[in-house]
Amino acid sequence: MLKLVLYLSSVLLYVIKRLSGANFTTSGxxxxxxxxxxxxxxxxxxxxxxxxxxxxxxRGRVARSLADDTVFVGLLGGYMRLAxxxxxKNKLRDCIIADDFLSGKADWIIYPEGHMVKNKQISFxxxxxxxxxxxxxxxxxxxxxxxxxxxxxxxxxxKASDENKKIKRFxxxxxxxxxxxxxxxxxxxxxxxxxxxxxxxxxxxNKFLLWLDKHFNLRGTRFFEELEIEINLLMxxxxxxxxxxxxPVEKYIQEYKDExxxxxxxxxxxxxxxxxxxxxxxxxxMKQVYGNMQVNFDHIFILSLVTMPSLxxxxxxxxxxxxxxxxxxxxxxxxxxxxxxxxxxxxxxxxKSYEPFTAAIKLAETQKILxxxxxxxxxxxxxxxxxxYNFNKIRVENxxxxxxxxxxxxxxxxxxxxxxxxxxxxxxxxDNFEHIQHQDWNYYEKEYLKYHDTVPDKKSxxxxxxxxxxxxxxxxxxxxxxxAAPAEAKKLAEYLFERGINVYxxxxxGHGTDxxxxxxxxxxxxxxxxxxxxxxxxxxxxxxxxGGFSTGGLLAxxxxxxxxxxxxxxxxxxxxxxxxxxxxxxxxxxxFNEMISHLHAKGIKEWVDNDTENPAVNYTKxxxxxxxxxxxxxxxxxxxxxxxxEPILVLQGDKDPVVNPKSAHxxxxxxxxxxxxxxxxxxxxHIIVTGEGEDEIFESVHRFIExxxxxxxxx
Numbered sequence: 001m002l003k004l005v006l007y008l009s010s011v012l013l014y015v016i017k018r019l020s021g022a023n024f025t026t027s028g029x030x031x032x033x034x035x036x037x038x039x040x041x042x043x044x045x046x047x048x049x050x051x052x053x054x055x056x057x058x059r060g061r062v063a064r065s066l067a068d069d070t071v072f073v074g075l076l077g078g079y080m081r082l083a084x085x086x087x088x089k090n091k092l093r094d095c096i097i098a099d100d101f102l103s104g105k106a107d108w109i110i111y112p113e114g115h116m117v118k119n120k121q122i123s124f125x126x127x128x129x130x131x132x133x134x135x136x137x138x139x140x141x142x143x144x145x146x147x148x149x150x151x152x153x154x155x156x157x158x159k160a161s162d163e164n165k166k167i168k169r170f171x172x173x174x175x176x177x178x179x180x181x182x183x184x185x186x187x188x189x190x191x192x193x194x195x196x197x198x199x200x201x202x203x204x205x206n207k208f209l210l211w212l213d214k215h216f217n218l219r220g221t222r223f224f225e226e227l228e229i230e231i232n233l234l235m236x237x238x239x240x241x242x243x244x245x246x247x248p249v250e251k252y253i254q255e256y257k258d259e260x261x262x263x264x265x266x267x268x269x270x271x272x273x274x275x276x277x278x279x280x281x282x283x284x285x286m287k288q289v290y291g292n293m294q295v296n297f298d299h300i301f302i303l304s305l306v307t308m309p310s311l312x313x314x315x316x317x318x319x320x321x322x323x324x325x326x327x328x329x330x331x332x333x334x335x336x337x338x339x340x341x342x343x344x345x346x347x348x349x350x351x352k353s354y355e356p357f358t359a360a361i362k363l364a365e366t367q368k369i370l371x372x373x374x375x376x377x378x379x380x381x382x383x384x385x386x387x388x389y390n391f392n393k394i395r396v397e398n399x400x401x402x403x404x405x406x407x408x409x410x411x412x413x414x415x416x417x418x419x420x421x422x423x424x425x426x427x428x429x430x431d432n433f434e435h436i437q438h439q440d441w442n443y444y445e446k447e448y449l450k451y452h453d454t455v456p457d458k459k460s461x462x463x464x465x466x467x468x469x470x471x472x473x474x475x476x477x478x479x480x481x482x483x484a485a486p487a488e489a490k491k492l493a494e495y496l497f498e499r500g501i502n503v504y505x506x507x508x509x510g511h512g513t514d515x516x517x518x519x520x521x522x523x524x525x526x527x528x529x530x531x532x533x534x535x536x537x538x539x540x541x542x543x544x545x546x547g548g549f550s551t552g553g554l555l556a557x558x559x560x561x562x563x564x565x566x567x568x569x570x571x572x573x574x575x576x577x578x579x580x581x582x583x584x585x586x587x588x589x590x591x592f593n594e595m596i597s598h599l600h601a602k603g604i605k606e607w608v609d610n611d612t613e614n615p616a617v618n619y620t621k622x623x624x625x626x627x628x629x630x631x632x633x634x635x636x637x638x639x640x641x642x643x644x645x646e647p648i649l650v651l652q653g654d655k656d657p658v659v660n661p662k663s664a665h666x667x668x669x670x671x672x673x674x675x676x677x678x679x680x681x682x683x684x685x686h687i688i689v690t691g692e693g694e695d696e697i698f699e700s701v702h703r704f705i706e707x708x709x710x711x712x713x714x715x
Contacts, residue, residue: 320429476496
């Protein structure tokens with residue numbers, strides 16, 4: 001029956017997910033075999049029925065849970081009973097739980113905090129996990145660990161006792177003989193810390209809440225506050241479950257047994273065991289529970305805000321500080337980081353309307369933590385994060401205080417944030433700039449070493465290269481083309497740097513190392529590479545231009561369509577190709593290869609030879625599969641050209657044997673830029689950024705940059 005109810009719950013929650021946009025994810029360790037006691041944090045009411053569903057749906061586990069007695073009414077109460085939940089006031093609850101632990105019929109989810117910790121105010125006082133709420137101040141309940149110890153202790157007694165000897169249950173109100181045949185002696189009970197994190201946590205009325213208020217007059221009640229948060233969480237947030245490493249309860253028994261020389265049958269042994277180990281199990285587990293909470297953007301936002309040295313908030317400084325804090329979290333071992341903090345956070349720097357940042361600012365303004373002075377500058381009212389709020393209203397009235405409480409006990413993170421806040425904005429910018437350089441080099445070196453026995457040289461054709469003088473206020477980020485490498489544009493970089501322009505030649509992953517590397521990268525990787533390089537230059541230059549040759553130019557166009565840039569340069573960038581093999585035959589072969597791969601057969605063509613004009617830099621062959629990634633870039637650019645409003649220079653060889661010159665006209669005609677320039681040069685080769693006639697290309701690029709700067713200065 002329990003499995004049937006869980007299957008039905010899966011269907012119901014799937015429908016809810018589709019209608020509401022609810023999102024559930026999991027991470028962490030594989031679950032151990034045998035019965036499991038999940039010890040979890042408690043923040044919302046719906047965890048009671050959602051977590052068992054997720055365990056069943058994501059991990060294939062049948063789990064039961066304890067629930068507050070108040071939910072066992074009406075249809076909900078009936079459902080909870082069918083789903084295996086037991087009321088906290090059920091007199092036989094301990095026996096029911098112990099029986100499941102001993103037989104292995106079901107896992108159990110128990111929340112040691114005993115109630116929803118709405119303020120997330122927790123501490124580890126002298127190594128003991130404590131909560132600080134209106135309902136409880138101090139250490140949490142240890143009943144779950146006692147049950148776990150009793151059950152595993154009983155299993156050990158059965159193993160050690162005579163075959164026909166009666167075994168008594170360790171229950172709170174009864175002492176009933178138990179059939180030893182129902183005890184599974186081949187397994188052991190494990191405690192698994194379960195961390196539940198929600199992101200983003202946002203209050204606010206929604207249509208469903210307003211409908212409930214209209215029909216049931218709930219406004220002003222504790223239930224209304226709970227629904228305001230919890231409906232939003234269910235509809236708009238991600239609920240993330242992280243499973244910590246399971247610890248066998250037998251370990252705790254063995255630790256004590258090793259110190260105790262008497263018999264396991266001795267009653268003083270069991271009494272001493274329960275008294276000593278009950279707190280240790282809870283404290284060990286809850287430290288993992290809160291240590292494995294998924295650290296997200298909101299955590300770093302509020303922590304950065306709190307540690308800033310000034311109460312006057314400059315958004316650009318705050319963004320730069322958040323970026324440094326977030327990227328350095330990787331230095332702390334074992335952190336469970338939200339994917340947003342692992343890659344793509346450069347959008348925080350590039351995008352003025354980066355949604356996580358603007359949403360956090362809006363929340364801070366709504367709850368008066370941030371307010372604007374007469375000059376329109378943000379001021380920070382830090383006292384509101386230290387103010388005492390009604391426990392039942394704090395999630396709605398001061399959400400950021402709750403988020404801060406969830407993270408501030410982690411001393412390593414707080415220490416890092418306090419240290420980073422000692423940097424001035426310019427120092428932070430330079431530090432971020434140097435970090436990205438180092439990161440790009442590490443990507444290159446790691447990939448290079450997969451195919452070569454020696455480390456690459458800084459002068460290698462594939463090495464990302466920088467020409468930089470802190471006195472220069474203008475910078476250019478420039479990308480090479482498909483199958484090429486940064487060295488392709490070295491002469492252009494030197495030419496511009498001599499004229500006072502900083503230049504960074506980035507490397508797209510898969511390039512400049514070995515053609516085999518192209519099998520393992522995607523168009524998304526290339527976009528991240530370009531975005532990271534753009535962020536790097538944006539940190540140290542007032543004016544930043546972006547550009548590229550061939551596919552590199554397409555990546556520049558993609559970023560110009562998304563972010564503010566002072567100008568964009570596309571040189572021989574392909575929306576149409578002359579090469580019939582690449583345009584038509586190769587995609588057909590790729591589709592065929594993908595089709596037969598499902599039949600576990602080998603493709604008819606896996607590599608394409610490249611008759612390159614520059615074999616010292618370009619690959620002479622490339623994998624068929626990687627061409628599909630280049631085509632993805634072309635398709636994305638074609639769909640976003642109209643979004644480009646910045647000044648643009650389109651340079652194209654009129655007899656390019658690879659890129660159809662029509663591409664230049666398509667780009668020029670479809671962008672929305674008020675300042676745009678199309679330059680067609682007489683060339684019969686594809687690579688025009690080096691070799692014969694290169695000076696004309698260099699002069700065109702430099703003249704365009706100077707024209708844009710002149711136009712900006714006139715404004």
